[in-house]
Amino acid sequence: MEIGKRDPVTGKTTTGHEWNGIEELDTPVPRVVLFFLFVTILFSVVYWVLMPAWPLGVTYTKGLLGFDDRQVVASAVSDATLERAAWTDKVASMDFPAIQADEGLMRSVRETGRTLFADNCAVCHGVDAKGGPGFPDLTAKAWLWGGSPEQITQTIEFGINSGHPDTRVSQMMAFGRDGVLDRKQINDVVAYVRSLSGAEAATGDNAGRIEAGREVFAANCVACHGDTGKGNVEVGAPDLTDAKWIYGSDTQSVFNTVYGGRQGHMPHWKDRLTPIDVKVLALYVQSLDGAAK
Structure with a gap:
């Protein structure tokens, strides 16, 4: 070409x-x-x-403007610290009722508490705090160890069956595995326990099982769960009369609980969170009501 x-x-x-x-x-x-x-x-x-x-x-090369990203970040962190201190100092000095009565302060508590919860607690209790198998629903107000801010603070700080010397300790016996109850007694007490929350009706042949289970319950379970099955926050024994079940309410799940026992676990946060963070988190958890967040 x-x-x-x-x-x-x-x-x-x-x-x-x-x-x-x-x-x-x-x-x-x-x-x-x-x-x-x-x-x-x-x-x-x-x-x-x-x-x-x-x-x-x-x-x-520094450039004629002398711009420095590190200084910008350091300044932003300093400003955020001062802004946070404006309300965290109040939280540190005020008691729980006074904080809860201050709606403006509680708004900051809820915003920060939501982040703290997502970073530290959501892996077990869920982002919505509704729990799951083996982990309590924190929006249900069915507290194992008490639902006051002071009681929640203690639970957060020391954990449950954790490695902290002041940990809360909770252990349910394995009534079947350890031979305390035979299979018929376990089936009877399972029927009775389920009837306390209305999960099982005392009709027909089932009425006899429930009545027999009442006697088994009175002889073996009232020390922790109380005569009426309402539980005991001193030992972390759940209320068996409500509809909130940690390990499941169906017959097999309750049987497994009675037969093999249960031992919940929660890590202690005293050495991992600051006192302010613990206080904020306790107030946040106590304020949860099951509504969409």
């Missing part, structure tokens, strides 16, 4: 390249592309002069 040959259709010269009979025109780069390329280069040069840009061994 001839170099500089003029294309009869466009009138432009060719470059001398040809592919499968298609000749390449010698078309210049569009001016708009050259314009933006020039603007980009100009911007880069100006940026290099004004802002920190080029590494120089152990240092770098």
Whole structure:
């Protein structure tokens, strides 16, 4: 192909390249592309002069503006700390009833508590705090160890069956595995326990099982769960008369609980969270009501 040959259709010269009979025109780069390329280069040069840009061994060019991201971040952290201290100092100095009576302060508590909960507690209790198999629903107000802010604070600080010397300790016996009750007694007490919350009705042949289970319960379970099955926050024994079950309310789940026992576990947070964080978290958990968050 001839170099500089003029294309009869466009009138432009060719470059001398040809592919499968298609000749390449010698078309210049569009001016708009050259314009933006020039603007980009100009911007880069100006940026290099004004802002920190080029590494120089152990240092770098500082730029005429002297901009420093570290100073910006440090200033933002300092401002956030001062802003947070404005209300955390109040939380530290006020008692729980006074804090709960201050709606503006509780708004900050709930906002911060939601983040603390998501970072530290949601892995077990869920983001919505509704729990799951083996983990209590914190929105249900069915407290194992008491639901006052003071009681919740103690639970958070020391945990349950944790490694802290002041941990709360809770253990349900394995009545079947350890041979305390035989299978009939377990089936009877399971029927009775389920009847306390209305999960099982005392009708027909079942009425006899429930009555027999009442006697088994009175002989083996009232020490922790109380005569009426309402539980005991001193030992972390749950209320068996409500509809809130940690390990399941169906017959098999309750049988497994009675047969093999249960031992819940919660880590202690006293050494991992600050006193303010613990207090905020206790107030947040106590304020949960099951509504969508």
